[in-house]
Amino acid sequence: MPNASDTRHPTSTAGSPAVTATEPTGTGATGSGTNRTWRRVARVVALVVCAALVLAFPELAPNAYILSAGIVVASYACTATAWNFMGGFTGYVSLGHAAFFGLGAYGTAILIRDLGLPSFVAWLLAGLLVLLITIPLGIAALRVRGASFVIVSISFVLILLLVFQGWGSFTGGSDGLVVPRPFPDLLRPEHHRVFFYLFAALLAAMLLAWWAIDRSRFGTGLKAVREDEDKAQALGVPTRNYKLVAYVVSATFTALAGGMYALWFGDLDPIFQFSIMLGSYMVLMALFGGVRHLYGPLLGAVVVGVGLEYFKLEFGDTQLHLVATALLLGLVVLFMPDGLIPAAQALVKRFGPQDSSIREVTAAELLERNRAASGTAGTTDGDRDEPADAAGTGRSEGDASTGGDR
């Protein structure tokens, strides 16, 4: 684009009033501005209330069991959100993220055991190690797409399960590995409480990172990969590097969640750390809530995680929780592939007052509006070369809406 600098000044002066003018016409009234601020206020209030509920949970929990179940759910929320860095942004479904969870857990434990590092230094170092390991793994795995990628991701878990069971002298094998407790002088309930807050902090860090990526140019590139990888590549998105970075971020956060789990639970077994079930829970939770939404995996983790804990409590060791998980996953995939949040939004839209399927405008009005819209589109066309971010986000919104229509 040689004339980018030439067009910038004239179009920005001509374009920006046009853009601000189109905003109200979109919804038809100036009330939309206040509507939007209300929505923002409501969102902030909801966020504060949710955060307060999370922070107050250890005080509200009636007994230590509920508190420990809460920690399990929080760890699910961490893993599902970590999974969503890859699955949500790029659309690459990894069924094998349990591999990174297990690596983080075992890495933390072994660093404490063999090097005598302080617990949380070992935790961070294990996360760093997984980050380094994931780079070559990601390069190998991301050479393929779609189905092959899923196969490769499952094979990560299966191979690590074999290695950690087979290499008993180093990993403790099937006898398990005891992780030294980070706070030896805390009582059980106190210990739970501290770890609930640690998990919540980790989750908050992840949500913040997801939010930041979601709004960035990098995130837009990842979403372009999700919608159509070939087109994204043709448009100059460095797809391989972007996918690799997303993969590494996702794996590292999963490993941090795993390390935290190891410090809390204190006992590791390859069967449970490198379990396909754990990886499938991450996918199920993220899909259930909605992979395109910041809080989707968290919501899914709360619903599915509470359900799983309840099932384990009610039915104990029977295989019924597998059946329940399977049925839920099947139903989500068949009937709600976009998740709970979009489904609920669609429901609200369907029964809400604003949108009716019958157009409440005459053909003449519609023609007028279309003409106006095409007119503004003409002026904003030159606007594309303006701040790259604005163009990028605008386009991604368009993509998202067409994706929803499909």
Next chain:
Amino acid sequence: MTGTLLFQSLVLGVLLGGLYALLAAGLTLYFGVMRVVMIAHSAFLILAAYLAWFFNQQTGMDPLLSLVVTVPLFFLVGVGMQRLLITRLRPATLTMMSVLLTFAVALFIEGMIGFVWSGTQRRIQLPYSSASVEFFGAHIAVVKLVAFALAALSLALLYLIMKHSRFGQALRATIQHSEAAQLVGIKTDRVAGFGFGLGLATAAIGGTALSLDATIYPSLHWHWIGPLMAIIVVGGLGSIPGAAIAAMVLGIGQSLLQVPLGTTWAQTIFYVALFVTLMLRPQGFFGGRLAQRF
């Protein structure tokens, strides 16, 4: 000693490779007709093994006779699964979502097996269970030979169906280019359903063969799905001969490595092969056009 041991494991590898080849052919069929990676394939395998065990337990007859029931049953289940479940998914996300859907089916089967027959390990006791034949100094268990014969026979039958029947032609046309197949008058929906059923029928045969000489338990299918998936990627997704060759090579490799490394580490050969394939030829060693983008 090492010579006979080597030969013994070579023969065992061929026998194992035959079973792998049959099962991988089934997986390839699903992938070919629907672009679906069927994670539940090995779960159906274990289900068939359990049905064979249950049949033997109840009637005392040879578990091979259970094939009369399980093969048509699995064929129908396969057709039903394709028509009722897979086709409901959106075409745009079919590959990813079908993986999750079949994963759910696998979990469901594992859970139901565990619920109905409990998690106890099961094994069929047959009069010829401990019999073995001497073959150039190698001792081969009769049950392994029977399993291999069954697998080889079904693979040959599958080959004949694919190459020399009208249905096979239609199936291959659907795999190659379903729109073009539709244009020449093939009912691709129906053919795809039958292809799915055919794939599941291989799981029934493989499971019965497996039940002859293996101890079975509900979560066993995870030990099968990894190797099978590795095989179809190494062979090139969608290529039946590729899958068969890769199955043979890797089966023999696993069997040979079992002697110095033990069973756990020998299984890693599949994953090593998988990663070597990804680094050198992501489309698989025998894959054609189909494998390019998957």
